[in-house]
């Protein structure tokens with residue numbers, strides 16, 4: 001199926017549609033109207049129609065959306081019909097927590113290896129995922145199929161690590177380090193800053209109090 005250029009705002013909402021549709025499937029729901037989906041997701045039915053119209057032909061008047069079909073189509077659009085191998089740079093608390101979280105694999109993101117400058121961590125495994133020395137990074141990437149690198153190392157080393165990864169061909173960076181990376185246009189960076197979410201909570205709690 002051909003897709004037109006989809007706006008970033010819509011793409012940002014797709015994982016949420018995907019999650020709800022997955023839940024509906026588990027409940028055995030075969031089809032759903034935009035109205036019902038709107039109630040569940042707490043977004044307007046017109047927003048849903050507008051978003052899903054981007055892909056054409058998913059909804060039918062008086063029939064609603066075919067849950068399974070839509071789930072699989074959105075999965076394809078998000079590239080979730082593929083498997084991505086992931087490496088983790090920085091095998092500390094956060095890196096190990098990500099390695100420990102088996103559920104990413106259900107979505108096709110498979111953590112393969114961790115890398116760290118701390119020689120004491122070398123040889124350790126977390127859920128079967130080994131920690132290697134940063135010295136072995138390029139060799140490992142050359143010899144293994146890796147698409148995404150998670151950066152869970154301190155800010156000070158993040159830019160240099162990203163440079164090495166990009167140079168050796170990594171095009172997807174999941175950045176947890178507290179820094180904004182400068183990368184070429186063909187490199188995709190997703191920044192995850194939990195503290196920013198907390199600040200948004202803080203803002204909303206502070207404004208409620210007033």
Ligand SMILES: NC(=O)c1ccc[n+]([C@@H]2O[C@H](COP(=O)([O-])OP(=O)(O)OC[C@H]3O[C@@H](n4cnc5c(N)ncnc54)[C@H](O)[C@@H]3O)[C@@H](O)[C@H]2O)c1
Nearest residue numbers: 090091092093094116117118152153154157176192193194
């Ligand atoms: N984005 C977020 O939401 C979020 C949340 C928690 C922590 N963090 C950040 O993530 C980073 C990791 O947090 P943590 O709690 O796991 O810290 P940690 O100290 O437990 O782990 C950091 C690891 O990185 C390794 N390291 C240091 N320099 C390196 C380098 N140049 N190359 C490879 N490995 C290197 C260290 O040896 C250590 O094992 C911190 O910088 C922290 O600020 C971000």
